[in-house]
Amino acid sequence: MRRLVVWNLMTLDGYFEGKSPWDLAFHEAVWGDELAAFSLEQGKEIGTLLFGRRTYEGMAGHWSKATGPTADMMNSIEKAVATRTLEEATWNNTRLLKGEAAEAVRALKMEEGKDVYVMGSADLLDTLLKAGLVDEYRICLAPVVLGGGNPLFKPQDQQVKMTLIGTRPLKTGGVVLTYTVGG
Template sequence: MAKLIMWNLMTLDGFVEGPNRDISWHSDVWGEELEQLSIEQLNAAGGLLFGRVTYELMANHWPSATGEVADFMNAAPKYVFSRTVKASGWNNTRMFDADVLETVGRLKRDSAKDIFLFGSADLASSLIPHGLIDEFRIAVTPVILGGGTPLFKPGEKRKLKLIDSRPLSTGIVILRYVPTAAE
């Protein structure tokens, strides 16, 4: 059974995007180390999971991009949850509109390799209370946006255990957490 791994870049003040869905700050922290980490993770992935907003950002960028990351993004199985978008022109994409919890559970059972949830803070917030995210990988970036979309939504307290931390030369710190057993 595959793990579902949430992977996100997050600003120091907890945002995954600024006002008006601005992610231009990603270019401030992108570098060779983060690209290598992305390639390692993509090579370990059996599929990519997106909510509609992140999917649309990705689908508007990757099909015309080039390079090793682009090749993987375009070839990888992609699973998208949306109540409004019913079809995709992006290669190897399956759309789902209901039964998020059951579908994610089935995808995890049916995949031999781990599935990565990119961006998609709203989708993540619907999965966290049900224990469907097996690992949280967060790249905390040395950027303060002052507003935008928070990575984590209000909800129940969740305890996590740090399993790895790794600083990069750009000032990013990669943090890896797994949920702990309920007390």
């Protein structure tokens, strides 16, 4: 079974996005050569990038026009979109996962291949975390307090325990924290 790995940047106060959609200005606080290299390093582990519809639309709009090593990786890798509303996916190597997200992603994890990675997609991640489908979180903690925005972790009915398995400090002041889900 493939693992489901989450990769996101998050502020000290828990936001992965600012007060408006795609407000990612805080990324500049941690982005640099180290994080760019780490992103490409992770890319070698990715079998499928999984997005919710809104994140897919934003990522496709950006990366399909971008150039460089990260853009090459994003454009060439297999992608899947968990959606109830999208009728077609036009970004290179993208397929739609229709129906209930948890069921579709459970089936995706059962396929042969490298790990499934999720970027952004906090609402989808909430569904997948509640269904017990998330195996690992990789979070780059940015030394920024936004004071509001879209939280990475939504309210849960019960506590979710995680085990720290790695830390990676960055020269920018950010820290990549890696956790397995479960006790």
